[in-house]
Amino acid sequence: MTEETTSPRPLRIGVIGAGPAGIYAADILTKSEVPVEIDVLERLPAPYGLVRYGVAPDHPRIKEIIKALRRVLDHDNIRFIGNVNYGTDLTLDDLRAHYDAVIFATGAIADRDLDIPGVDLDGSYGAADFVSWYDGHPDVPRTWPLTAKSVAVLGAGNVALDVARVLSKTADEMLVTEIPPNVFEGLAQNQATDVHVFARRGPVQVKFSPLELRELAHSPNVDVLVHPEGFEFDEASMRLATEDRHVKQVMKTLNAWVGKDATGKIHRLHLHFLEAPVEITGDDGKVTGLRTEHMELTGDGNVRGTGQFTDWPVQAVYRAVGYRSSSLPGIPFDNDRHVISNDGGRVLDENGTQVEGVYCTGWIKRGPVGLIGHTKSDASETVQHILKEVSPDAPAPQGVDILAHLELHGVDYTTWDGWSLLDAHEVGLGEAESRERVKVVEREDMVRISKVLTD
Incomplete structure (x- = not known):
């Protein structure tokens, strides 16, 4: 008679922010030896953060990075969930109820x-x-x-x-x-x-x-x-x-x-x-x-x-x-440096004590400096802390699925399949004018197009 062995349950990770910093953190997690299930939550209906909304439109070569980011979000163990605003649609308690760890990667968008x-x-x-x-x-x-x-x-x-x-x-x-x-x-x-x-x-x-x-x-x-x-x-x-x-x-x-x-x-x-x-x-x-x-x-x-x-x-x-980052509800913030209070990506409270299960990466962690290469190494540092400190042997979070929570609270979220619809729609608008794409601006239109079902 042989003793049965069970595989460890996957760590459930919530990443707040679908720009390069958040996506790189998700990518590094999926390539680790620890099984993971990752939700990348974004306040806008579309992914890619400042690559979509911070790079000048006459710089298409810089936007080539989107191809690499798309491949990451296409991973079977990663879900993109857009049009969800941390602080109103979700609180820190909500996130803790659904995830073993949360990574804030909200960047810096203010002057x-x-x-x-x-x-x-x-x-x-x-x-x-x-x-x-x-x-x-x-x-x-x-x-x-x-x-x-x-x-x-x-x-x-x-x-x-x-x-x-x-x-x-x-x-x-x-x-x-x-x-x-x-x-x-x-x-x-x-x-x-x-x-x-x-x-x-x-x-x-x-x-x-x-x-x-x-x-x-x-x-x-x-x-x-x-x-x-x-x-x-x-x-x-x-x-x-x-x-x-x-x-x-x-x-x-x-x-x-x-x-x-x-x-x-x-x-x-x-x-x-x-x-x-x-x-x-x-x-x-x-x-x-x-x-x-x-x-x-x-x-x-x-x-x-x-x-x-x-x-x-x-x-x-x-x-x-x-640029400068903005504070987030319930997250310790260094108002002098305009970053989340942290030690290598581990969030610290006002006493300098680590906040269990809460991490950060990207500009909200280190300030708005450095290029994409810095963002990758920055995400790697944060992820290494998570893999050392968060164990799949710990009790699983009580929340079953964040989507059910969002639906219960009437949040009109978008998905990766929805982004594919919006992406194709914008490309189609561009083709009609011999351009690569034409952006849809209105949030309501972005959400509506993301939910159009095709035969």
Whole structure:
């Protein structure tokens, strides 16, 4: 007579957030030796997070990552459940009743604060809000005021370049992308002729990727002008410019543009270095200008103010100074760093004690820094803690199935099959216009299309 052995029950894991961070965590879990059943819950009806709603529509190559993310969500042991909002549709107690462990991967979608006078004037905008608008996010207004002829963009990263590029291009140039009709109509009313990007540090210190920078000059309607004032280098800058491959590529592009005159194209995109914003000026509550202080390099790559100020006549200012995460109900939050309080992805309470069964990954864990590669290693760190600390030998969660709970509470959730319907619908809209896809914007329409049954 042989003794029967039983396989361990699968760990039930809930992942909150269907962007790259959450999807990578799910992928790593399915590849472990521990059997798992994973629900990826997303507040939007569609998956992919900032890849769908944060990457500029004229960057289709970056969106290629969606193919890899799709393969993960197609796994038999992973369920996508969309249109479910943590904090209203589900509480932490609900999640604990259904899962052995919960991973929060809600990212960072709000604009980081910029503490200068005039930031609240009409015409002062957060770049994240503008990105959400032109990316067809369902939870933002359908229109955007684009009446300014001269525009300032504050920041030295790729988001600043995205904003400046979209403001500089014509609507017809953008029509080959996936932008929805309301965005095309808005861009067609854009009156901007001059877009000024201001970086407080020197050209070597900017965070532009070489590819994003080069793309500024791809439009036949835009002159890219690098102003020689501020195009300066110190010892640390020169060392970086000769030793760092990334910086070398950026400097090669900037050096080819610096000091060039406009050629008469209808739009001009200006790059200014060593200019720090100190005040957004206005009249009658509306933006009329930007005041900057000229900075100087200090020899070690840092900068300091010179006391020399310049007033720039602009009618709109876009603040692309970074993203920040938002707090979540019932989850300890570090309000100074704008991240969940955690140790390597293990959530900590106000006393520094680990909150059992609750974890985090991605930007909500470490802040909005790093590329996709960092997100993978970040998710791996969190998952390793889960696999060490959560045992399938422990009693199973009492809740049977989160879908039954959602239906009981009237939550109109979407599924992976529903996303396939919406995805096909958007692709079909695009085919009719010789485009890859056209995004559906309204949340109600997204949910309705996700539930259309086919024969």
